Structures are given as C-alpha cells and as structure tokens.
Amino acid sequence: MKPVRLPAAATLALPRWALLALGLFYILPGLIGRDLWKEDAASFGIMWTMAHGTLVDWLYPNIAGLASVDEGPLAFWLGAVCIKLFGWLLGDVLAARVSTVGIFVLGTMSLWYTAFHLGRRAEAQPLRLAFGGQPEPDDYGRTLGDTAVLIYLGSLGLLLQSHLTLAATLQGALLAFFLYRAVRYVELAGTRNAVLVGIALGALTLTQGFLPPLVLLVALFACTRYLDLPTPRALRDLAVAAGVGFGITLIWIVPATVLQPYGLSPVADWLNWNAHQIGLPGWPALKAFFRIGIWFFWPAWPFALWAVWAWRRQQMLHIVLPVFFFLALVLQLLADPAPENSDFLKMLPPLALMAAFGLPTMKRGAINAIDWFSVMVLTMLSAIIWLFWIAKLTGWPAQLAKNALKLVPGFTPEIGVVTFIVAAGASVGWIMLVHWRLSRQPAVLWRAVVLSSGGLILLWVLLMTLFLPDLNYGKSYAGVAQQIAARLPADANCIATNVGAAQRASLAFYGRLPFVTLAGGKCDYVLLQDSLRNRRDATLLPKWNVRDAVPLWEGRRASDRDERFRLFRQKP
Incomplete structure (x- = not known):
C-alpha cells in the first residue's frame, strides 16, 4: 500500500514570484560586491586568462601562465564567455559570476522538472480518498517540484559552493540536468532521449573528467535492469548516449591534441589526472564521507532516509532512480584518494529528490518539530549576527566587539546604507514568513521546509551584507597586489614565482603583474611566497636563483600573520 495520503489542499503550489524571489535572495548575495577569495580565485584566474588571451589559452587552461588541467575546460569557457560579453559593463569579476547565476538556474530548474515528472506518475500519486478530494497528478507534481527545490536550497553544503566559480559547481548543476534527462529517458525510451542523456554526459566529462559520467551511465543501466526495461533497447540507447558524450569531448580533445598549445599536451595531462582520481576504498574515505556528509547534506539526508524506509515495499521510479545514482556516486567518492568538500555537491x-518524496509520508508532529527547530535556531543565529554587527560598530558589548574585529586587525568598520537596507529587509521578511507559518498553520506540503530554507537564506544574506567588507578585507589579495605593482618597474619583462594558484590569479588580476607564461623565458624578477613560521631561505632562494638579487619589497595581508611575499630583481 502506498504510504502517502494527502488532500488536494496540501498540494497548493508555491507562488512563482515567491520561488523566484527566494532564488534571487539565495544566489545574488555573495556574488555582488565580493572580491576574489582564495576559495575560487584560481578558477576565476583561468577564466580571466582565457578571456584576455588567445586561442591557446582556451585550449590549455592556465592561470596567468600556471598550468591548470586538473579539470575539464567547460566551466572556465562559460566564465570566459561571460567576461567577454559583460566585462565592459560589470567588471571582469562580476561578469564571470554571471555564469554562476546561469549554472544555479540550470541546477534548480532541472531538479524541479525532475521532481515534477516523477511526482505526476501514477505510482507516485497519493492514495485515493474515500470521498474524493485527492490532488490532481500535475498539482502533486508541482508541489513536489517546489519541495525538492526548497530542500535543495536549504542544504548547508550547497550554500557556499553555489556562490563560487568552480568546476564542481557546474558539475552539481549538470548532475541535476542528467537526472532530468534520465527520468525522461526511462519514461520514454528512444534515440532522442538517449542523445539528450549523452549531451549531459559529454558536458559532465568536459567539466570534471570522465569518471563521474562513466559511473552514472553504469547506474542508469542498472536502473533499467531493476525496472525491467527491455535489455537490447537499453543497451543500444545507452551506447548512443555514450557515443554522443564522447563526441562532445572531442570538441576540446581534437584541437588541443592537434595544435599542441604552448608546445604542450593538455589532454595527456588531463587524462593522467583522471587516472589518479580512483583508488581502493578505505576506512579514511568512509570516515570522511560521514564526517562531512552529515552537515553537507543537512537537512536533506533525514528526509531521504525516511523516504527509502517509507517506500521500501514499492519498486517505484521516484525512489529507485535517485537511490541508484546516489549510491553510485558514493562509491566513486569512496574510491577517490583525496576527496574534497566540493565533491559532495554532485550527490545533493x-x-x-529522495527527500522530496519522503516528506509527504511524515507525520504532522514530526513536521511541526522541524518547524519549531528551524524557527528557534535560525532566529537565534540571525540575532547573534545582528548583535555582532552592532558590537563591531559601537564597541558594545565589548567582548563581542573584540571577537568580531580580532580576525581583521587594522580594519575600520563602516555602515553601508544599501547593505543595511537589504539586511533589514531580509530580516523583516523572515519575521513575516514565521508569522504566516505559525498563525495560519497551512496544510501545504512544502510548509515543513520553507522555514528551514528561508532561515538559511536569511543567515547568508546577513553575512554577505553586514560582514562582507570584513570578509573582503580578510580574504582579498588586492592590497598586496597593488603594493607589488607599485614597486615593480613599468618595463618589467616577466616575474618568476612560486605563489599558489589562488594567489597568482589574484595578484595577476588586481596588480596586472606580468607572470611568466607557459612558453617560458628568463625573467628579471622573482616573487616568492613562504611562511614566517617556517623560513626556508636555505632551499627556497637557491632554487629560484635568488643569491645576489636585489630585494625590492616584502609584505603580507594585514589579516594573515603567517604568509609572506618577497619581490626580488635578478642581477644581470
């Protein structure tokens, strides 16, 4: 027997304007007004180098001359195109983030339509009520689409990752698009849908390598076996999908192999990186999965586990398909020798999707408990953020003011009128949302997650408005870049350096520093990065032929007491 029993009143769709407003409040803060941070400066550096470089830079991703072929080029192509189109109007940094907005829209829309198509299938419908009044299939599908998006936006792991210009961010959105295309294929197996599945696979390959698409293709075939779809047709269609996906990767592989940009082979390096992304699963990887996943997937994973339990007696597409894909991606992650937080994004x-189908089976008491937890915790955290903001401006309470400013020594806080209005408006909106939920006691299905999603968005808006200047001051290398540029002669030919990828991108962009390119050459200047706590002059300086060189500058970010940069001019 189906575990869902709902009246039509529970499937009232969230107003489109409300869903759109929620999405805008989610994605725009953290993109507008944010400097380059270490978390995604390297990715921006590749996009910026492509946009202001030549064809070889588009074929061989690099950060101002530092090779970076550990991932596919698709995400960087998108950012570079946006810089080309909108850089003159928005500035290069914000223009690159236009692609981030597009990626966010792709991911959320794909997830919504996936839940919608699964939700209106006959086997997913609630039990028919004795006297009628059950929801219509399309209404139920729309409600599940809204619910899936709200759970997606309310997940802690998505919050930071979706605001970064990373290849992993695009991979997460493409995974949602692949889910949608896989559902459409299972609903109507055929060459057309197989080709569209292949397009998703090809885009995933050009984003972060061939291993995730291969795993997903195997999972999709296993899903067709579990659902008893005709084996010959499934094999033929998935072969078409694989062929289309491979053909799409040739858009980059062929010209990069033939032209050999900078006399190098980016494809060979990329394939070598792919080969090192798989190993034998072990206890450290399993422990890392639970340690990171328990907060990264919150609050989706409790709903998802309940969905698997509630539908355990049913072999339904809306549970089988996401479970197969999730387990396949988990196995891939466990086999990764060095998984990162961003690797969890593709499992979200x-x-x-599973969580959205688990929510209709939950009891009213559990839903109310979730609501009260969200109201109390998120309201308290929002109040703490406001209190810290007041403390840093006024100095009261003194301990809070000290804690707020100790991470940004030398920073002078100021009131931003626009940011204050946005933060205050978001807080008023939260109060209105809580009042609506608690006073009207709506019966709609998505009521259980609207507060948790809305509260998380409020916290993000407050941080990205009230504390954005502090974060920019502490994370940006703009000041260091400008100091170096001021000491570097205008006729400097090039700079050899050991700085990391993120620092190189930031210094190249903010200071327009002429770092040595992939073509190589002898540079008259050397910029070295090291640690004040671990001086390595005995090995570092000779390695870069800094023996009798003239020191021109030494400095660091005011917020970093450990990192140090030094600029030298080589003697002829």
Whole structure:
C-alpha cells in the first residue's frame, strides 16, 4: 500500500514570484560586491586568462601562465564567455559570476522538472480518498517540484559552493540536468532521449573528467535492469548516449591534441589526472564521507532516509532512480584518494529528490518539530549576527566587539546604507514568513521546509551584507597586489614565482603583474611566497636563483600573520 495520503489542499503550489524571489535572495548575495577569495580565485584566474588571451589559452587552461588541467575546460569557457560579453559593463569579476547565476538556474530548474515528472506518475500519486478530494497528478507534481527545490536550497553544503566559480559547481548543476534527462529517458525510451542523456554526459566529462559520467551511465543501466526495461533497447540507447558524450569531448580533445598549445599536451595531462582520481576504498574515505556528509547534506539526508524506509515495499521510479545514482556516486567518492568538500555537491540533487518524496509520508508532529527547530535556531543565529554587527560598530558589548574585529586587525568598520537596507529587509521578511507559518498553520506540503530554507537564506544574506567588507578585507589579495605593482618597474619583462594558484590569479588580476607564461623565458624578477613560521631561505632562494638579487619589497595581508611575499630583481 502506498504510504502517502494527502488532500488536494496540501498540494497548493508555491507562488512563482515567491520561488523566484527566494532564488534571487539565495544566489545574488555573495556574488555582488565580493572580491576574489582564495576559495575560487584560481578558477576565476583561468577564466580571466582565457578571456584576455588567445586561442591557446582556451585550449590549455592556465592561470596567468600556471598550468591548470586538473579539470575539464567547460566551466572556465562559460566564465570566459561571460567576461567577454559583460566585462565592459560589470567588471571582469562580476561578469564571470554571471555564469554562476546561469549554472544555479540550470541546477534548480532541472531538479524541479525532475521532481515534477516523477511526482505526476501514477505510482507516485497519493492514495485515493474515500470521498474524493485527492490532488490532481500535475498539482502533486508541482508541489513536489517546489519541495525538492526548497530542500535543495536549504542544504548547508550547497550554500557556499553555489556562490563560487568552480568546476564542481557546474558539475552539481549538470548532475541535476542528467537526472532530468534520465527520468525522461526511462519514461520514454528512444534515440532522442538517449542523445539528450549523452549531451549531459559529454558536458559532465568536459567539466570534471570522465569518471563521474562513466559511473552514472553504469547506474542508469542498472536502473533499467531493476525496472525491467527491455535489455537490447537499453543497451543500444545507452551506447548512443555514450557515443554522443564522447563526441562532445572531442570538441576540446581534437584541437588541443592537434595544435599542441604552448608546445604542450593538455589532454595527456588531463587524462593522467583522471587516472589518479580512483583508488581502493578505505576506512579514511568512509570516515570522511560521514564526517562531512552529515552537515553537507543537512537537512536533506533525514528526509531521504525516511523516504527509502517509507517506500521500501514499492519498486517505484521516484525512489529507485535517485537511490541508484546516489549510491553510485558514493562509491566513486569512496574510491577517490583525496576527496574534497566540493565533491559532495554532485550527490545533493538525487538526495534532495529522495527527500522530496519522503516528506509527504511524515507525520504532522514530526513536521511541526522541524518547524519549531528551524524557527528557534535560525532566529537565534540571525540575532547573534545582528548583535555582532552592532558590537563591531559601537564597541558594545565589548567582548563581542573584540571577537568580531580580532580576525581583521587594522580594519575600520563602516555602515553601508544599501547593505543595511537589504539586511533589514531580509530580516523583516523572515519575521513575516514565521508569522504566516505559525498563525495560519497551512496544510501545504512544502510548509515543513520553507522555514528551514528561508532561515538559511536569511543567515547568508546577513553575512554577505553586514560582514562582507570584513570578509573582503580578510580574504582579498588586492592590497598586496597593488603594493607589488607599485614597486615593480613599468618595463618589467616577466616575474618568476612560486605563489599558489589562488594567489597568482589574484595578484595577476588586481596588480596586472606580468607572470611568466607557459612558453617560458628568463625573467628579471622573482616573487616568492613562504611562511614566517617556517623560513626556508636555505632551499627556497637557491632554487629560484635568488643569491645576489636585489630585494625590492616584502609584505603580507594585514589579516594573515603567517604568509609572506618577497619581490626580488635578478642581477644581470
């Protein structure tokens, strides 16, 4: 027997304007007004180098001359195109983030339509009520689409990752698009849908390598076996999908192999990186999965687990398909020798999808408990953020003011009128949302997650408005870049350096420093990065032929007491 029993009143769709407003409040803060941070400066550096470089820079991703072929080029192509189109109007940094907005829209829309198509299938419908009044299939599908998006937006792991210009961010959105195309294929197996599945696979390959698409293709075939779809047709269609996906990767592989940009082979390096992304699963990887996943997937994973339990007696597409994909991606992650937080992002769409189908089976008491937890915790955290903001401006309470400013020594806080209005408006909106939920006691299905999603968005808006100047001051290398540029002669030919990828991108962009390119050459200047706590002059300086060189500058970010940069001029 189906575990869902709902009246039509519970499937009232969230107003489109409300969903759009929620999405805008989610994605725009953290993009507008934010300097380059270490978390995504390297990715921006590749986009910026492409946009202001030549064809070889588009074929061989690099950060102002530092090779970076550990991932596919697609995400960087998108950012570079946006810089070309909008850089003159928005500035290069914000223009690159236009692609981030597009990626966010792709991911959320794909997830919504996936839940919608699964939700209106006959086997997913609630039990028919004795006297009628059950929801219509399309209404139920729309409600599940809204619910899946709200759970997706309310997940902690998505919050930071979706605001960064990373290849992993695009991979997460493409995974949601692949889910949608896979559902459409299972609903109507055929060459057309197989080709569209292949397009998703090809885009995933050009984003972060061939391993995730291969895993997903195997999972999709296993799903067709579990659902008893005709084996010959499934094999033929998935072969078409694989062929289309491979053909799309040739858009980059062929010209990069033939032209050999900078006399190098980016494809060979990329394939070598792919080969090192798989190993034998072990206890450290499993422990890392639970340690990171328990907060990264919150609050989606409790709903998802309940969905699997509630539908355990049913072999339904809306549970089988996301479970198969999620488990396949988990196995891939466990086999990764060095998984990163961003690698968890691709597992979030199938988990949010499962969670959306688990929510209708939950008891009213559990839903109310979730609501009260969200109201109390998120309201308290929002109040703490406001209190810290007041403390840093006024000095009261003194301990809070000290804690707020100790991470940004030398920073002078100021009131931003626009940011204050946005933060205050978001806080008023939260109060109105809580009042609506608690006073009207709506019966709609998505009521259980609207507060958790809205509260998380409020916290993000407050941080990205009230504390954005502090974060920019502490994380940006703009000041260091400008100091170096001021000491560097205008006729400097090039700079050899050991700085990291993120620092190189920031210094090249903010200071327009002429770092040595992939073509190589002898540079008259050397910029070295090291640690004040671990001086390595005995090995570092000779390695870069800094023996009798003239020191021109030494400095660091005011907020970093450990990192140090030094600029030298080589003697002829």
